[in-house]
Amino acid sequence: MTGNSTTPWDELPIRDELRGKSPYGAPQLDVPVRLNTNENPYPLPEPLVARIAERVAEAARHLNRYPDRDAVELRTELAHYLSRSTGHPVGPAQVWAANGSNEVLQQLLQAFGGPGRTAIGFEPSYSMHALIARGTGTGWISGPRRADFTIDVDAARAAIAEKRPEVVFVTSPNNPTGTAVEAEAVLALYEAAQAARPEGGGAMVVVDEAYGEFSHRPSLLPLIQGRRNLVISRTMSKAFGAAGLRLGYLAADPAVVDAVQLVRLPYHLSAVTQATALAALEHTDTLLGYVEQLKSERDRLVTELRAMGVEVTDSDANFVQFGRFEDSHRAWQGLLDRGVLVRDNGVPGWLRVTAGTPEENDAFLDAVRELIKEST
Ligand code: PMP
Numbered sequence: 001m002t003g004n005s006t007t008p009w010d011e012l013p014i015r016d017e018l019r020g021k022s023p024y025g026a027p028q029l030d031v032p033v034r035l036n037t038n039e040n041p042y043p044l045p046e047p048l049v050a051r052i053a054e055r056v057a058e059a060a061r062h063l064n065r066y067p068d069r070d071a072v073e074l075r076t077e078l079a080h081y082l083s084r085s086t087g088h089p090v091g092p093a094q095v096w097a098a099n100g101s102n103e104v105l106q107q108l109l110q111a112f113g114g115p116g117r118t119a120i121g122f123e124p125s126y127s128m129h130a131l132i133a134r135g136t137g138t139g140w141i142s143g144p145r146r147a148d149f150t151i152d153v154d155a156a157r158a159a160i161a162e163k164r165p166e167v168v169f170v171t172s173p174n175n176p177t178g179t180a181v182e183a184e185a186v187l188a189l190y191e192a193a194q195a196a197r198p199e200g201g202g203a204m205v206v207v208d209e210a211y212g213e214f215s216h217r218p219s220l221l222p223l224i225q226g227r228r229n230l231v232i233s234r235t236m237s238k239a240f241g242a243a244g245l246r247l248g249y250l251a252a253d254p255a256v257v258d259a260v261q262l263v264r265l266p267y268h269l270s271a272v273t274q275a276t277a278l279a280a281l282e283h284t285d286t287l288l289g290y291v292e293q294l295k296s297e298r299d300r301l302v303t304e305l306r307a308m309g310v311e312v313t314d315s316d317a318n319f320v321q322f323g324r325f326e327d328s329h330r331a332w333q334g335l336l337d338r339g340v341l342v343r344d345n346g347v348p349g350w351l352r353v354t355a356g357t358p359e360e361n362d363a364f365l366d367a368v369r370e371l372i373k374e375s376t
Contacts (some may be wrong), residue, residue: 017134024131029341033356033363036343038175038211038319040241041356042290045283052279059275067271071097074274077281078249082234085213085288088222093254097269097277101210101235101248106132108231108250110263112167112204113138119167120159122151124347126175126208141165149177149313149321153185157192164196164203171208173215176345176352178315180217181207187223190230204256206231210248211317213239213291214298221251228253238318240280240287247277294318298355304365308372313350322368324349331371338367 010019026037044052068074075092082090098104109132113119118139121129133140143159146152151170160168168189172181186207193203209232212219221232231252237243250256280287301320305312313321325331328351332344335351340363343352353364 017137021134024128026343027341029336031336031341032339033360034341035354035356035360035364036341036352037243038238038317038354039243040238040290040294040318041354041360042241042293044241044280045286048279048283048286051282052276055275055279056272059271063271065271066267067269067274069267071269071274074269074277074281075249077278079251081281081284082221082251086219086221088219088225090221090251093257094224094251095249096252096257096260097247097249098264099246099248099268099273100237101208101233101250102128102132103246103268104233104248104250105129105206105208106136107260107263108204108206108233109133109136109138109167111259117166118163119169120163120165121169121171122156124149124174124176124345125169125171126210127345129169129171129208138167149174149179151179151181151185151189153188156189160189160192160203161196165193166197166203168193168203168205169208170205171210172220173209173211173316175211175317176319176343176347176350177313177321178317178319179313180215180316181220183220183223186220186230190223190227194229202229204229204231206233208233210235211238211319213288214295214318215316217316224252228255231256236277236280239291240284241290242277242280245273245276245280247273247280294355297358297361301353301355301361301365305368308365308369310368310372319352319354321347321350321352323351325351334371334374335364335367338370340364340367 075095079090079092079095113136115137118141119133120141120143122143122145130140141163144155170181170186190205193205197203207220224230231250233250236247302312305322310322311324328349335342345352
């Protein structure tokens with residue numbers, strides 16, 4: 001939610017660009033079926049909960065001390081996970097972690113964006129990219145997408161050549177549309193971004209792969225090889241089913257990891273967070289088993305919605321964009337009245353539903369069926 005209105009903080013000496021704005025956040029409503037924030041519907045398995053308790057208890061014995069500021073053990077385990085799951089070897093010096101990938105993205109914009117600089121994203125996309133840009137004083141450029149929500153590479157290259165942004169965001173799979181981006185497209189944008197800024201070290205290209213594990217395609221991570229300005233951003237919020245943990249990470253050239261040290265707060269990642277994330281990484285195989293279930297439920301949602309005559313954007317994520325509604329807010333309310341909360345991202349005519357458990361998805365599909373019946 002980013003609307004303009006009169007707000008209590010307008011009376012304060014707040015920065016001009018924040019005046020009249022409202023904070024980001026989906027409604028947290030207490031309804032039976034919540035499919036609006038791309039969370040994983042499966043609670044962590046009990047053996048993992050027990051292991052977290054153990055590791056957190058051990059960390060608690062040392063809470064009088066600051067945590068490992070460089071999170072070395074955690075970065076080592078994240079590097080193992082990335083190497084194992086993508087087949088591309090990554091070392092701890094190439095990995096950095098923070099409180100959710102939102103904080104990773106914020107640190108990247110603090111280091112590479114900022115006043116007098118710009119970042120571009122291809123919209124509709126994850127709206128926090130623009131908001132983090134605003135929060136860090138980075139100018140925001142809204143780049144184009146085709147009507148089918150794929151990136152028009154020629155138009156994107158032209159926008160990059162004209163605007164010469166210091167930071168380029170590519171979200172794959174994209175939120176809220178679910179659209180994956182081909183490796184060739186990322187490479188074309190990378191080349192365009194470097195060509196547009198021949199001096200000063202080029203431009204950073206940040207590939208936001210928050211939903212990477214749900215894709216039909218392999219990760220874009222191997223593209224960092226030999227490309228110093230390419231960053232892959234990931235999270236444990238989705239595939240690891242740990243949105244409440246707040247753990248995001250990036251993989252890039254070690255120089256990028258060194259650069260974000262200049263802006264990170266000291267001891268930003270608490271000992272409790274590090275211990276919990278390490279416990280979750282011990283259970284990677286079990287957690288990724290849920291990903292397979294969610295991928296097949298996502299594919300089922302696509303198939304069943306299309307069978308009802310509903311338009312669906314191809315999805316590589318754990319959610320599905322569906323429409324098109326003459327009045328998407330009314331359709332959103334109609335589903336809510338039936339106990340199902342989905343997301344209205346403000347993309348005209350479209351709504352987004354997160355793949356839940358089979359029962360939750362059935363409830364959603366029934367609600368859509370009723371909505372269609374009611375309107376015909
Ligand atoms: N990137 C994208 C594309 C997202 O959709 C989200 C979460 N909605 C994030 C980043 C941030 O996730 P987190 O901070 O929980 O890691």
